[in-house]
Amino acid sequence: xxxxxxxxxxxxxxxxxxxxxxxxxxEQLEEKFFDDDEFFYSVVGLENELVDRYANGKLSGAExxxxxxxxxxxxxxxxxxxxxxxxxxxxAEEKPQTESIVAAVQTRQTFGQRLxxxxxxxxxxVGYAMAGLFILFAVSIVFLLLDNRRKADELxxxxxxxxxxxxQKEKDLQTRLADAQTRETELKNQIDTERATSGDLGEELTxxxxxxxxxxxxxxxxxxxxxxxxxxxxxxQHAPVIASIFLPNIGTxxxxxxxxxxxxxxxxxxxxxxxxxxxxxxxxxxxxxxLNEKNVAKDLAVLVSSGGxxxxxLTVSPNDLLDxxxxxxxxxxxxxxxxxxxxxxxxx
Amino acid sequence: MPVLTANSFELLLNxxxxxxxxxxxxxxxxxxKIIKYxxxxxxxxxxxxxLADDALDRVAGKxxxxxxxxxxxxxxxxxxxxxWLEHARKxxxxxxGDGEMPEIxxxxxxxxxxxxxxxxxxxxxxxxETVSNDDDRMLIVGYYDADAGEKxxxxxxxxxxxxxxxxxxxxxxxxxxRERLERCINECVAALxxxxxxxxxxxxxxxxxR
Numbered sequence: 001x002x003x004x005x006x007x008x009x010x011x012x013x014x015x016x017x018x019x020x021x022x023x024x025x026x027e028q029l030e031e032k033f034f035d036d037d038e039f040f041y042s043v044v045g046l047e048n049e050l051v052d053r054y055a056n057g058k059l060s061g062a063e064x065x066x067x068x069x070x071x072x073x074x075x076x077x078x079x080x081x082x083x084x085x086x087x088x089x090x091x092a093e094e095k096p097q098t099e100s101i102v103a104a105v106q107t108r109q110t111f112g113q114r115l116x117x118x119x120x121x122x123x124x125x126v127g128y129a130m131a132g133l134f135i136l137f138a139v140s141i142v143f144l145l146l147d148n149r150r151k152a153d154e155l156x157x158x159x160x161x162x163x164x165x166x167x168q169k170e171k172d173l174q175t176r177l178a179d180a181q182t183r184e185t186e187l188k189n190q191i192d193t194e195r196a197t198s199g200d201l202g203e204e205l206t207x208x209x210x211x212x213x214x215x216x217x218x219x220x221x222x223x224x225x226x227x228x229x230x231x232x233x234x235x236x237q238h239a240p241v242i243a244s245i246f247l248p249n250i251g252t253x254x255x256x257x258x259x260x261x262x263x264x265x266x267x268x269x270x271x272x273x274x275x276x277x278x279x280x281x282x283x284x285x286x287x288x289x290x291l292n293e294k295n296v297a298k299d300l301a302v303l304v305s306s307g308g309x310x311x312x313x314l315t316v317s318p319n320d321l322l323d324x325x326x327x328x329x330x331x332x333x334x335x336x337x338x339x340x341x342x343x344x345x346x347x348x
Numbered sequence: 349m350p351v352l353t354a355n356s357f358e359l360l361l362n363x364x365x366x367x368x369x370x371x372x373x374x375x376x377x378x379x380x381k382i383i384k385y386x387x388x389x390x391x392x393x394x395x396x397x398x399l400a401d402d403a404l405d406r407v408a409g410k411x412x413x414x415x416x417x418x419x420x421x422x423x424x425x426x427x428x429x430x431x432w433l434e435h436a437r438k439x440x441x442x443x444x445g446d447g448e449m450p451e452i453x454x455x456x457x458x459x460x461x462x463x464x465x466x467x468x469x470x471x472x473x474x475x476x477e478t479v480s481n482d483d484d485r486m487l488i489v490g491y492y493d494a495d496a497g498e499k500x501x502x503x504x505x506x507x508x509x510x511x512x513x514x515x516x517x518x519x520x521x522x523x524x525x526r527e528r529l530e531r532c533i534n535e536c537v538a539a540l541x542x543x544x545x546x547x548x549x550x551x552x553x554x555x556x557x558r
Contacts, residue, residue, distance in 0.1 A: 027425070027426060027429070030385075030425050030429060031419070031421065031422035031425045031426075033381070033385055033425060034378070034381050034382075034385075034421035034422070034424060034425045035421050035422075037381075037520070038516065038520065040381075040384070040385075041519065041520040041523045041524070042519070044388060044523045044527065045519050045520075045522070045523050048492075048523065048526060052492065075390075076389065076390025079390070079530075079534055080530065082467050083467060083471070083529075083530045083533050083534075085467070086467035086468045086470070086471045086533070087471060087488075087492055087526075087529075088492075089468050090468060090471055090472065090475070090489075091489050091492060091493050094489050095489065095493060
């Protein structure tokens with residue numbers, strides 16, 4: 001319904017809205033409402049405009065007459081007018097700057113009306129004088145208006161500049177504020193984190209302090225011990241910590257008489273002793289060993305070498321050994337003596 | 349009120365479209381157009397549905413009677429107009445006891461303007477209820493800012509650009525929002541008139557009932 005937007009169609013629609021159409025014309029037009037939404041809303045839109053203009057006192061002359069005549073036959077439009085007044089009041093509230101513009105326009109109209117009234121009471125002589133004055137006045141007005149406009153432009157420019165400076169400053173401050181807020185948040189998070197972990201840190205610190213004190217004590221002790229230790233005057237010969245001896249089986253149960261001679265250095269901590277068992281000793285048997293009639297080991301397993309030789313191994317303290325003849329006795333689980341070893345030990 | 353039969357309803361649907369789904373869709377579209385027209389003519393929203401159904405039932409009845417209808421939309425528009433006038437006449441008979449067509453004479457001065465606060469209160473309430481979208485609110489304020497005068501044309505152009513609409517779409521949208529808003533305001537005023545009888549006189553003269 002694009003043709004409805006033309007001037008002819010607008011006037012046709014106005015005739016419809018003003019109730020100036022015949023029934024047939026009106027029916028034909030209303031039929032289009034059901035075919036074309038856009039057309040329907042163009043009619044509604046035009047009615048809204050007329051109603052708004054009427055409500056704002058902007059209809060005049062023949063247009064006003066037509067509108068008011070139509071109002072007699074379309075009373076529902078009164079509600080629309082009332083709504084338009086409310087809507088304009090609301091818009092005025094929403095847009096106070098628009099209101100000030102309207103007020104300025106109204107002021108100018110009032111002044112124009114006063115001027116017209118002044119001319120309406122003139123005589124011919126006064127009329128020429130007034131006309132001259134009016135021209136002078138008009139020129140002055142034009143000059144003032146131009147000057148006013150220039151000043152207004154300058155003012156607007158200054159305001160713009162001031163606004164720009166203000167906006168820049170505000171932007172800078174906003175940036176700084178944002179930075180400060182970010183930093184504050186970071187610090188707060190850090191403080192929170194530190195608060196949350198301060199208990200653990202405290203404990204750890206205490207432990208560290210105790211450890212440090214212990215180390216200091218140890219150092220002091222070491223220093224003290226170091227100061228007490230005699231300074232070696234000659235190179236010291238260190239004794240082996242462990243010595244090993246092997247006592248072969250002499251082949252007879254009940255006591256061998258072959259003596260072997262060993263010597264150990266003083267300072268030897270332990271002596272590993274390997275005792276060869278008789279050939280009839282069984283691999284799964286368990287044995288006990290006594291040194292100089294004193295039990296020094298029990299429940300010893302049999303060790304079998306790659307050559308098939310069986311033995312038991314134990315360690316003894318050098319303190320248990322006599323400086324001289326010593327006797328080792330091996331007994332089985334039943335307590336029967338399996339083998340005996342006699343040897344000489346010399347402690348140097 | 350005509351009685352709608354299954355047969356007449358089916359005949360109407362067939363007339364709208366051979367496909368059942370499309371026919372149902374077209375039926376609903378036509379019904380909404382009728383409601384929109386009735387509300388625009390001043391029919392209270394609470395009665396527009398019933399009147400639209402009445403009109404469609406009559407159209408369906410005529411089809412079932414074998415009436416030759418060339419243009420269904422045009423025929424429906426005539427029926428709707430008749431239904432609306434009939435309803436308005438009955439209503440006027442109830443209110444004034446006058447059986448003539450609804451042509452109520454009024455003085456050119458609009459008495460309802462004497463109580464603009466009532467409508468303004470309703471408008472604020474309705475704006476909050478029916479125009480909650482910020483864009484729509486900006487549209488209704490910007491589009492109908494009549495005080496801007498000639499500048500309003502440019503303002504509307506700017507508004508259309510800002511909202512990404514063509515001028516025609518902007519116009520249709522503004523009309524639709526205003527229609528919705530006005531319907532709400534009229535109902536609100538009617539409700540306030542009930543609670544405050546002092547307003548009821550104003551309401552009667554306000555054209556809510558025709």
